[in-house]
Amino acid sequence: MSSLSITWTLGSHGWAVVKVADGGGEAEAIASHITEAPEQFLYAVARLVLGEKETRAELEGEPQVYRWFFRRNGSVVDVRLVLADDAQAPEGSGAVLWSGRHTVTALARSAVRAFDRLDYGQGEEAYESQWGRPFPRLELEVLRTAMRSYQRATAADDSASEASR
Template identity: 45%
Template sequence: MAHLRFSWVLSGPGWAKCTVSDDEAEAEVTASYITAAPEGLLTAVSRLIVGETECRVQFEAEPTAFRWIFRRQGTRVWIRLLEMVHGGDHDNAGTVIWSTQQDIDVVARAVIRCFDEVAGKYGEGAYRGKWREDFPRAELEALRAAWRAYRGDWAAS
């Protein structure tokens, strides 16, 4: 079975550490609340589930940025994580700090599990107090619904 793990740890007021790993490597990136980083990640995976072939999310770490690039072909997703000196730069200016290829089902499960763990660890009230924005409940539930529909369609075929 493929291994993919995401974690989201609130590290200070308005700051989070996101760790991602597979069987080969691990990367840790920082995100600031100045952008909708968790909402963007959840929405990108939802969009992949419903058939988009490329999605991007950027975490701002002031001044560094971390850009997630997701490309889907069939049921496979290639994820590249770039470190950008300047967030507005072209992808080619970034440094790949982690990449993986996974099944879309594995990606969705890992991201859903991550944010379910966040909700369980902090609770939505404490999350808002630490992150300074609401827990991304709507985006998490939209991803969960898209994944369930995908699994239902997949299981029926």
């Protein structure tokens, strides 16, 4: 599995460009502040880290909608970014812009890094002024906490496996 990079870049007031890239390709999505796109994305990744098998997040591009589909199998997540005509489009419709297979850890780290870069680069006040909504601090910390729990559980499983040999 190749390296995964996710970036959120705030553009004009209330708009963001989200880029995802790995060794297999890259894609861009556009997000409007009319929905809680960052919050949905961070919570979806946190749910995966906590063991959920399938989840999704949606970014409203007005009128298009960008849908992230996540399917977890063990420690690996298959991710698809799909562009649909609008929010009323059936869930299975649209064009796949990007897909990749990454570990739960790589996906979670990429998501945390994306929002840490926004926080450190702009700060919460500038983020809110430019995005039009508060920085998703709670959602970012939920993901960070989920990652720590996952890492502890994984380390404990590894220790138990080694002890039984």
